[in-house]
Amino acid sequence: MSEPDRARNLRRRHMRERQAVVFGVLLAALAVVGLGAAAVYTESLDLPFMNRDFEAEPTPTPTRANFPCPPEGALPVAYSAITVNVYNSTTTGGLAAATQSQLVERGFTAGSTGNQPEYDGTARITFGAQxxxxxxxxxxxxxxxxxxxxxxxxxxxxxxxxxDFEALVAPEEITLDPTVPLVAPAGCTPYADIVEPAPTVSASPTPAAG
Known part of the structure; x- marks a missing residue:
């Protein structure tokens, strides 16, 4: 084999070796990318930057309360003028009737009693605009x-x-003064802003006597 042929064969061998190295690196890189993608897809790999970029923004919490403050200047209502319906949301049988009896002893007027779905709290008081x-x-x-x-x-x-209900407040601990207006709790919405005023009815003119 002549010297030019040997040189040409050597160049071809070196080229094949370089191609083999390049293809090997590419295959290794593709394998790493594939394994990483599979890990992310199956949640085996946690990438903090992905969590930060794709987390949904939290929904703002409404600041407006859904219950009204007492009407401005409103005084406590006489117990006898309040009709109370008592409902039991606990597993304690007879709790509504027993509590209503205690309220009646304190002067309230008895309404109905019954059961309601479980309420996670002490007491929920529901009323209308009146x-x-x-x-x-x-x-x-x-x-x-x-x-x-x-x-x-x-x-x-x-x-x-x-x-969470256990018992009524002891009568001697209740400090309502019938001459002092009710105090609005923090977070309530002004009565006039949340309660629609009753529509005004215009009086029909009286015909003049003939």
Whole structure:
């Protein structure tokens, strides 16, 4: 074999070796990428930057309360003028009837009793626009309450006894003064902003006597 032929064969061998190295590196890189993609897909690999980029922004929490403050200047309502419906959401049988009896002994007017789905709290007091002051007056009988406004048209008040309820506040610990306006709790919405005023009815003119 001549010298030019040997040189040409040597160049070809070196080229094949370089190609083999390049192909080997490419195959190794593809294998690493494939394994990484599979790990991410199966959540075997946690990439913090991916969590940060693709996490949804949290929904803002509404700041407006869904229950009204007492009407401005409203005084506590006389117990006898408040009709109370008592509902039991616990597994303690007879709790609604027993609690209503205690409220009646304190001067409240008995409404209905019954059961409701479990409520995780002490007491939930529900009233309509006409019963806001009555609801706040009744609330003083409980250690902790949440308020709920519904669409009823009368002044009756519901109280749902929750899983944290143990007993009514002792009468001597209730400090309501019938001459002092009810205090608005933190977070309530002004009564005028949340309760729609009753529509004004215009009086029809009286025809003049003929």
């Amino acid at each position: 019963g806001v002051a009555a609801g706040y007056t009744l609330a003083e009988q409980f250690t902790t309450v949440t308020f709920l406004l519904d669409g009823r048209q009368d002044a009756t008040v519901d109280v749902t006894l929750g899983t």
